[in-house]
Structures are given as C-alpha cells and as structure tokens.
Amino acid sequence: MSRPASSHPVELARPTAPVRRVLRLGTLSAVVAALSGLLLLGVSGWFLTGAAIAGASGLLAVQAFNYLIPSAAIRLLAILRTVSRYGERMLSHKAALTAMADLRSRLFRLLAVQDTRHAPDVSAGEASARLIGDIESLEDLIVRQPTRPGSLAAALAGVALATLSGWLPALLLAGLLVVFPFAVTALSRRLTAAPARVAAEALGELRARYVDMAQARAEIAAYGLVETVLDELAEPLARLDAARQALFRAEAGVAAFQLLYGALAAIAVLATASGGPALAALGLLAATAAIEALAAISRTALRQARVEEGLHRLESLLDLAEPPLPTAPSAPLLAAPLRLGTHDFSPGSHIALLGTSGSGKTLALEAMAGLRASTAPIWIDGMPLAECAEESLRGQFALSAQDAPLLAGSIADNLRLARPGITEDAMHAALTVTCLDERIARLPAGLDTLLGEDGAPLSGGERKRLSLARALLAERPWLLLDEPTEGLDGATERELVRRLGDWLKSTGTGLVLVSHRPHPLSLAQHSLPIDALTRA
Structure with missing residues (x-):
C-alpha cells in the first residue's frame, strides 16, 4: 500500500523522542516570538499615537502622559521577541536536520538490506538523488512546523487587541483571518503544482546523471566527451531553470496577494474603529501584524507542491519491506555441494x-x-x-x-x-x-x-x-x-x-x-x- 503524499513530514521521518522534545521547545519559542512581536507592534503604535496627541495638547498633557512604563514594555518585548525568535530558528533547524538524518539513515538501511535479486533497480545516481534531493524537499516543512502554533497565537492575539478599538473591527479582522489560509493555499497550489513537479523531476534527473557521470569522469575526459555530456545536461537544466522561474513568479504573486490582503484588513479595522486615535492605531497595527503572522502558512503552502513531489518520489523506497539487518554467522557454515x-x-x-x-x-x-x-x-x-x-x-x-x-x-x-x-x-x-x-x-x-x-x-x-x-x-x-x-x-x-x-x-x-x-x-x-x- 503506497504512502499518501499528504503524510506529515514529521510522521514520515518517524522522529525520535529527542527530536519531538526539540520541536516542542521550538514551538514554545515560536509562540513567544509571535506574541511578543504582535504586542510590540500594537503597543508601539498606541504609544506613538498617544505621545503625539499628548504633545499636540500642550505641556500639561505631556506631563500627565506616562511614557516610562510603555517604553520599558516596548524594550522588554523587543528583547523577548529577538531571543525567542533566535531560539525558534535554532531549535527548528536542529529538529529538521536530525529528523532528515534519521530518515536518510532509515532509507539507506532499507536499500542496503534488500535482496538485490528482487529489489528495485535503483542506480547509484538515482539513490543519491532520492536520499539527498527528495528528502531535502521535506526539510522546509519541518523547519516551519513550530511557526504554525505561533502564527495561530499571534492571529488570536491580534483579534483580541483589535477589540480595544471596537467589536466591529475585531469581527471583520477575525473573518478575514479565517478566509486567508484557504485563499492563500488555493492560490499557491494553482500557481506552483505544475512547476514544482517539473522542478522535482528535472532536479532528480540531474542529480542522478551527475553521480553516474562522475563515476566515469576519467573516461569522459580521456575521450573528449565533456562537451557531449554538457549537451546532454542542457535539456534538464533548461527545464529546471524554467520551473524555478515559474516558482519564483508564484512566490512573488502570493507575496503581493498577502500585501494587498493585509492592506484590506488594515483599512477595514481603521474605517470601523471607535475607540479614539490611539486605540485605532493599535487596532490597525494589530491587524497588519496578525496577517503577517499568518505568512508562515503562505510560505508553507508555496512549498507544499514541491514537498508532495518529493514524497511521491520517495514512496517506492518507503514501501520497501524492512527485513532485519543481516548478521554474520556465529560459526562457519558447512560447505554445501x-x-x-x-x-x-x-x-x-x-x-x-x-x-x-x-x-x-x-x-x-x-x-x-x-x-x-x-x-x-x-x-x-x-x-x-x-x-x-x-x-x-x-x-x-x-x-x-x-x-x-x-x-x-x-x-x-x-x-x-x-x-x-x-x-x-x-x-x-x-x-x-x-x-x-x-x-x-x-x-x-x-x-x-x-x-x-x-x-x-x-x-x-x-x-x-x-x-x-x-x-x-x-x-x-x-x-x-x-x-x-x-x-x-x-x-x-x-x-x-x-x-x-x-x-x-x-x-x-x-x-x-x-x-x-x-x-x-x-x-x-x-x-x-x-x-x-x-x-x-
């Protein structure tokens, strides 16, 4: 039974208990980073607007305005965001690299212990392409896994802050946040499915050819076949370049959609805010930050097609039977006629x-x-x-x-x-x-x-x-x-x-x-x- 392409990468890699612990710590750091970043932006907007209004109102208003506590909070939030974001990046990459190493080891073991009389005919180049390139396509999702809870926490916090400027802007922001993941995922799939498939196939073909040709590099040089080899590689290279250009254009299109969507959310909150200029500024920036927090979803959606292609190419290896490792006989076997x-x-x-x-x-x-x-x-x-x-x-x-x-x-x-x-x-x-x-x-x-x-x-x-x-x-x-x-x-x-x-x-x-x-x-x-x- 083939493994579905939608299998979660962490489940696919069968992470060990230490990897799961690292992911949990990375998730905690991501949540702290997302919340502190959103609060930093919201409090900063409220503080700057309030300070500007107090300054325009005269000396007494300035003296009555308490700027010590907000400025200390802003500095604390900035430090907390920087430290937690660094922790999230470090921990998520550590988990991803460890999980990918585990998966590569498992796949190599599967290939190594197969009965070569019946195993799939996989060349050295093809095996290298699967163990390196196709597994690398899963790495990005594992790196981004801790950011998803952080994005959700930041989005909820953004809605909570928006309520300070009124219930209507909060409801509008909540509705836009609910629609955003579905819209950006559908757009990303539409733009990336075909080029991701072409890129995966071309890159796998190039890796396989490079490894196989490297084994014959002496003969290629001796017989003057370098130009012939380069000509053979030109076609998959061209396909890979064209596919990558299409993926870059798709990424730019999704980024533009996200920018416009954030602007729409900010306009909606600002137009319906009812709590005064300072709280309106807080709600506007909270809406912008909430949409930005969901950027991890759009980045994941952009790479989902590429990941699914990598999973599809790995299916034939993952479904191989996993016999016990061969062991040397404890005593010499009797000679057979x-x-x-x-x-x-x-x-x-x-x-x-x-x-x-x-x-x-x-x-x-x-x-x-x-x-x-x-x-x-x-x-x-x-x-x-x-x-x-x-x-x-x-x-x-x-x-x-x-x-x-x-x-x-x-x-x-x-x-x-x-x-x-x-x-x-x-x-x-x-x-x-x-x-x-x-x-x-x-x-x-x-x-x-x-x-x-x-x-x-x-x-x-x-x-x-x-x-x-x-x-x-x-x-x-x-x-x-x-x-x-x-x-x-x-x-x-x-x-x-x-x-x-x-x-x-x-x-x-x-x-x-x-x-x-x-x-x-x-x-x-x-x-x-x-x-x-x-x-x-």
Whole structure:
C-alpha cells in the first residue's frame, strides 16, 4: 500500500523522542516570538499615537502622559521577541536536520538490506538523488512546523487587541483571518503544482546523471566527451531553470496577494474603529501584524507542491519491506555441494567456468553470490538457487568481482567488510596470499592508508588483489573469482596463483573461477563450459 503524499513530514521521518522534545521547545519559542512581536507592534503604535496627541495638547498633557512604563514594555518585548525568535530558528533547524538524518539513515538501511535479486533497480545516481534531493524537499516543512502554533497565537492575539478599538473591527479582522489560509493555499497550489513537479523531476534527473557521470569522469575526459555530456545536461537544466522561474513568479504573486490582503484588513479595522486615535492605531497595527503572522502558512503552502513531489518520489523506497539487518554467522557454515546444470560438485571442488566474453560466466558468479537473479540452472545443497535465501548464499560464497569495488576509506576498513573481528595479523596474512603485503608495507600509513572512491593510490591490479584478500578473509566455504589476475604482469600472476593454490589446499575452500588467462585455470580440477550450463 503506497504512502499518501499528504503524510506529515514529521510522521514520515518517524522522529525520535529527542527530536519531538526539540520541536516542542521550538514551538514554545515560536509562540513567544509571535506574541511578543504582535504586542510590540500594537503597543508601539498606541504609544506613538498617544505621545503625539499628548504633545499636540500642550505641556500639561505631556506631563500627565506616562511614557516610562510603555517604553520599558516596548524594550522588554523587543528583547523577548529577538531571543525567542533566535531560539525558534535554532531549535527548528536542529529538529529538521536530525529528523532528515534519521530518515536518510532509515532509507539507506532499507536499500542496503534488500535482496538485490528482487529489489528495485535503483542506480547509484538515482539513490543519491532520492536520499539527498527528495528528502531535502521535506526539510522546509519541518523547519516551519513550530511557526504554525505561533502564527495561530499571534492571529488570536491580534483579534483580541483589535477589540480595544471596537467589536466591529475585531469581527471583520477575525473573518478575514479565517478566509486567508484557504485563499492563500488555493492560490499557491494553482500557481506552483505544475512547476514544482517539473522542478522535482528535472532536479532528480540531474542529480542522478551527475553521480553516474562522475563515476566515469576519467573516461569522459580521456575521450573528449565533456562537451557531449554538457549537451546532454542542457535539456534538464533548461527545464529546471524554467520551473524555478515559474516558482519564483508564484512566490512573488502570493507575496503581493498577502500585501494587498493585509492592506484590506488594515483599512477595514481603521474605517470601523471607535475607540479614539490611539486605540485605532493599535487596532490597525494589530491587524497588519496578525496577517503577517499568518505568512508562515503562505510560505508553507508555496512549498507544499514541491514537498508532495518529493514524497511521491520517495514512496517506492518507503514501501520497501524492512527485513532485519543481516548478521554474520556465529560459526562457519558447512560447505554445501553445488550442482551446475547437470554436473554435481562436492564441497571443496575447484571449478573453472569457460566461455567467450559475454556468454554469462560473470552472471553465474553474481547469481551464486546473491547479487542478481539466476538465469542458469544452479542448485545449492539440492535447492534451486532462486529459492535460496540471500543469507544462506552470503554464508556460502565470497565473491571477488571483476570490477573490484572498494569503499572510500582505509585499506583496513575495506578488509574489515569481510566479517566482524578481523585482526591485523589476519589482514597481513591475506595480503601475503594476494602478493600485496610488500606494497602495503611500503605505504607510509600501511593498513591505515586512505583510499579514494576509485581506489587511489592503488593501481587496478592492486585493487583486484585487495578485493581478493577481502574475499579470503570472509572465510566462506566457496570462493568466487572473476578474472583474479587481470592487469598483472606474468611474474606476479604466477606467484599469486601459487600462493592462492596453497591457501585453497590448506583451508579446503571450494573455488568457482572465471578467467581468460591460462595460468589461473591451473587452480581448477574441473572445467565446465558455460554453454553446457546454460543449455541444461
């Protein structure tokens, strides 16, 4: 069941108890700020008008006019408004940032724990756009949430002050205040719905493209494709600019409507006031302040369409099932026998999948690792691969992929991904097997050397060997290797194959290998053409 786009952002983000406490404090500060601001304006208008009338009446009237108490009240209200407004801004932003961080963490967890064989096909760029841009669209509403009670309190106080200038102006102001939220919301929706949708789609598309293209920035520069890439981005950029211009025009139109509405309220109060000039001035300024206090509603209405578009784009992620976090097995799992097509292999077997490029060898390895749905007849311990739980596949297979993905972190951080509790001695032992120990030892920071998002400063062959070391540290019953010696010179390749063979014999680990180079194939006891597997 999809989540409605009108879900409250705080409910959507599931704020923790500390966030709710911060929001309550922010709401209290907003109420104090709104009331003190309205009283400041009303008392100031009354005081200035009264002082002017007293001055025009002569010296005795001036001497009889008490200006000490009103001036002290004005100063107190000014200080109170400034402090409470600062508190409201600080607390509301703190609550918003914390709630957004919680929501991003929850969505990232939802994506991370999905069975990749059945999860939605979301690219890195699209995931980044959802986790950053779409969630940011909700932030404004959370920031403004404490201002709503403050706006309501200020509006009610404005009506109360207007009664000092007569019941009729107070009733007129109350009627105008009731109509204002509905009028400004309808106007905002009419002006912003279409451009907000276009802006959300264009911005999401741009974020996704930027992330995906950033991963290929070296190739883009090397092949002189910068201008081509910029041309591809021109169209969504133009759509985004046009939509933002429409939103800015809508904001200006709503601001003009609010200004005219405030002027109408002031004129209505002034024309019907009956309590004298000073109280008429108080009522006029109270009416203006009450309309201004409801500006938070108009600002929220202006952004509502944008928020709803962000919610709509997040729905597919929010509705994902939330399985428990995967846990590493407390003890090594027993090795399961494999059946590839019509061929049965006992635990500890060493198998080479043979075939031309693009014939499906990598797909078969990734299917066994649980990364994608299987397109070949494969059984694990007598169970079809498609029916195996992702957790059981994770417990049986450790994959060293052809593209050797690494995290932006230290070398040790990347090795610790294999399983909990890995010691430095174990890391060094795995690096020795993969002929990477001397290279890491020469680095000034050793295992603490930080890697960039592309694995720098390691070369391509070194990144593959680091990925292989990580797979060895996982201590799974089966090791899946995809082109493990690609990019290596002949001497390093021969030494790696020798050390890896010794490691396989000493540990009894099974092997499923894909390689177009002949030397690694010497590790295999069995050779299986991928065509025989796919025909079964």
